[in-house]
Amino acid sequence: MKNRGLAFKLILFTLSGTMAVFLSAFAYFYVSSKDSMTKCVEENARNLTHSTVHQIEKVLEGVQKVPLNYASLLSARNFEAGDIAGLVERMVSTNLEIYGAAIAFEPDALAAGAYYFAPYCYRKDDGHLMNVMLGDESYHYFTMDWYQIPRELNRAAWTEPYYDEGGGNMIMATFSVPFYKGKDAEKRFQGVVTADIALHGLQQIVSAIRLYRSGYAFLISRNGVFITHPDSRLVMTNSIFSIAEVKNSSLLRRIGKDMINGGEGLAALESGLLLPDKCRLYYAPLSSIGWSLGVVIPEHELLEGVHRLGRMVILIGLAGVFLMTIIVMLIARRITRPLKDLSAATVEIARGDLDAKLPDIQRGDEIGALARSFEEMRLALKDYIKHLTETTSAKERIESELKIARNIQMSFLPRAFPPLTGKNPMEISARLEPAREIGGDLYDYSLIDDDHLFFAVGDVSDKGIPAALFMAVTKTLLKGIAETGLDPARILNRCNLELCGENDSMMFVTVFCGVLDLRTGRLKYSNAGHEPPVIVRRDAQPEFLPVPEGFLLGVEEESSYQTMEIELEPGDKLIVYTDGVTEAVNAAGEFYSHANLMATVRSCWSLSVEGIATEILGSVKLFSLGIPQADDITVLALSFAGAEV
Amino acid sequence: MIESLMKTAAKVIGVFFFVLAMLGNANADQDRRQVSFVPQWMPQAQFAGYYVALEKGFYERYGLEVNILRGGPERPSAEWLKKAAVEFATMFLSTAIVERAKGTRLVNVGQILSRSSQILIAKKSCGINSWQDLNGKKTGLWGAELSIMPRALFRRYGLQVAVIPQTSTVNLFLRGGVDVVSAMWYNEYHAILDAGVEPEDLVVFHLSDLGFNLPEDGIYCLESTFKDDPQSCCRFVRASLEGWRYAFDHQDEALDIVMKYVNEARIATNRQHQKWMLGHMREVIDLPEPGGYQTLLKEEDYLAVAGELMANGLIDAIPAYSDFLENCADVNEK
Secondary structure, three states, rough: OOOOHHHHHHHHHHHHHHHHHHHHHHHHHHHHHHHHHHHHHHHHHHHHHHHHHHHHHHHHHHHHHHHHHHHHHHHHOOOOHHHHHHHHHHHHHHHHHHHHHHEHHHHHHOOOOOEEEEEEEEEEOOOEEEEEEOEEEEEEEEHHHHHHHHHHHHOEEEEEEEEOOOOOEEEEEEEEEEEEOOOOOOOOEEEEEEEEEHHHHHOOOOOOOOOOEEEEEEOOOOOOOOOOOHHHHHOOOEHHHHHHHHOOOOOHHHHHHHHOOOOOOOOOOOOOOOOOEEEEEEEEEOOOOOOEEEEEEEHHHHHHHHHHHHHHHHHHHHHHHHHHHHHHHHHHHHHHHHHHHHHHHHHHHHOOOOOOOOOOOOOHHHHHHHHHHHHHHHHHHHHHHHHHHHHHHHHHHHHHHHHHHHHHHHOOOOOOOOOOOOOOOOEEEEEEOOHHHOOOOOEEEOOOOOOEEEEEEEEEEOOHHHHHHHHHHHHHHHHHOOOOOOOOHHHHHHHHHHHHHOOOOOEEEEEEEEEEEOOOEEEEEEEEEOOOOOOOOOOOOOOOOOOOOOOOOOOOOOOEEEEEEEOOOOOOOEEEEOOHHOOEOOOOOOOOHHHHHHHHHHHHHHOOOOHHHHHHHHHHHHOOOOOOOOOOOEEEEEEOOOOOO | OOOHHHHHHHHHHHHHEEEHHHHHHHHHHOOEEEEEEEEEOOOOHHHHHHHHHHHHOOOHHHHHEEOOOOOOOOEEEHHHOOOOOOEEEEOHHHHHHHHHHHOOOOOEEEEEOOOEEEEEEEEEEHHOHHHHHOOEEEEOOOHHHHHHHHHHHHHHHOOOEEEEOOOOOHHHHHHOOOOEEEEHHHOHHHHOOOOOOOOOOOOOOOOOOOOOOOOOOEEEEEHHHHOHHHHHHHHHHHHHHHHHHHHHHHHHHHHHHHHHHHHOOOOOOHHHHHHHHHHHHHHHHOOOOOOOOOOOHHHHHHHHHHHHHHOOOOOOOOHHHHEEEEOOHHHHOO
């Protein structure tokens, strides 16, 4: 991902953003249209159920009216036994909806001795009416539902549907109305007036209902038994409760109870209960008969329209996303192509070819600005490199000049002691290790006359060329003044005055100088703010030479210096050094210190003067190993052999 | 030439096998005795054992060719037997005793159901929680000999109930026309549940638990039938018991068989209901060891039922117990 190109990232982010927006819009569309679709279908189911219920109720009410009228007639008037059959026949003949009718009396109610009295008239298949008398040993009609229920409940009632006695395929239901003799407390049950209807008409009304492909309507009786159902095997054999028992569904049983108790409602059912798939059931009661009508709506079919629409929207969305991909790719390419060219050109520039041609991008946008900046950068770089080349050559020249200056400076310093004719009363050796190419330390020694040796060690306050020049002046002055044969204090006094006079840059120098009488070993010395030298007496521990106080040279014209004297015995050694030795720093930030110097001297004092100088220098370098040298280091060692050897 | 010879040979062989087959059939027909049987009600799992015995060929195996007729309320099984239209019939013990007392020379050859499934069901909403609460309630009772045990219960505890005659449905009870309904545990009880009534809303009184046991389905035949051919009679009982055993061991298959008869008779019932019924039959039928004989009708049960019939005026005298049953354990197989 990190290493992917700009175009890829552009496409990825743009598309994922677009997809997110599209998907959330789609989800909202889907959920809300599903909801509204469901509501709409539920509303339709409700209307359909109600209109069907109304249609059936109208038929039933039409039938109910007939026995109700006859029952009130029978309650109001006394009829002869012979008239009853005529009444029954008229009920059937004048009401096409009625399949059969009966007026059944209580035992002996109409006439003594007529235990059974129940004329029944029904319509035969050919349309003719058939009159029979019900009731005998094998048909004890008093215990039949159509007789007993209105009798015991004292009100008109519909029976459960039943198969027609003729063994036909017809399902019938009977509406029975009780009639009485007498009024109020005297009221005595006399019998019932019944009207049978064949249910196939109602079955057809309900069976005709089809919702989507597999939705259907069904009718259940007061006992929950199916009166109509698309699966004819369930009709009259199974009830909604037996289905609930088989499917082990307490929900369906609860719904069934609500249905037979006259409830109305909507329920969502799991798959496999009333349809192989999930479905919704809307139900409403047929109040006059106590039955219930249910309308089953298959959920997936109900949502098919929404799904189809959803698929279309997804398709359009995908096409849009595809188109968008192409557009984004084109835009990305338009952006990245000049960038790629620019990048290729900058590779050339990076390699050092500042004359490499940048692509000519004539655009006003950010890419154009970037290209222009690149061109400016290239030109600036070119200028800079040119300037740098010039500077570098100048610096190189200065460096070579500095090298020459160092050579000149070093050539000021005595290389070896001038050979002494015939006698060698002392040895002297000095080493100077400058911190930069040219340093500020100085040393000098020379014979003033045959018996006197002048020597000095100094340290100019700064380093570099100004210090070197100042050092050259000091050394020349010291040597010049020393040759006049003055004692060391006077030499320093004169030198100080000379330096102060010309010292505009306020440089200064510390100096230790001495004059040794080679015959006697008497050493006169003076000091201008310099480190005290180390003296090593034969057969004694090395120690610091006591030095007179004196301010450094080149600052105060009024400064004065004193000369001190000691006698050197043959074999005594003097070691003069600059603060580059004692103030050398190691990696831990510690100074080399006087103590270290003394320890080094103790270990090497018996060596020759060259050996001592080399040893001290080596010790300091070892001490500050890895740390760049900060100051010039100078060591001068002198050994007195004694006069007239 | 060869061809016509082959044809002739084929014809001869064909005729030979045909004759052989005819002989075999004739043999089987001669051996098997043709009998008819009628259960006391329409096809349902209450008679699963007999249908299974027929369909699975158990009767054939016992040398019987059985024709099962369709029983029902319009054609009581006792009538068939009385007219000698069938060899065997099932009926309740009470029905059989009444018939015997009326002079029909029928005998019990096997008591299949020795325990009663008869119950009284009441709605708790009518304020009935124990049998004492039955006092003063409208109670649906079946006709004559089926009502003797409830009546015995009412008489023993001095319960005054308003008896409403009841026939084949429980609709009057469901509509609230009676407070109490007569029922068979294996049939009407489930039918009531199947009409959306919850078991917890009902109170059930098992008459046998209250000490009023009426042995139900027994196999009966005429005395003369038994005398003529006791072996066939006892084989019928044994094959029927095997049918019951098979039905209990293969309930799904048994239900398939029952449903076949149910559908042929266009009976308004369903498989789930028949399953309940078969399950209950298993509880009330104590099958003997394989090959053994059904437990005999116990004399005390017989006398108790006959006594109640007398008390209800349904019979004038109690027929002798020893005349009433034939014990197949005494019949030696040829």
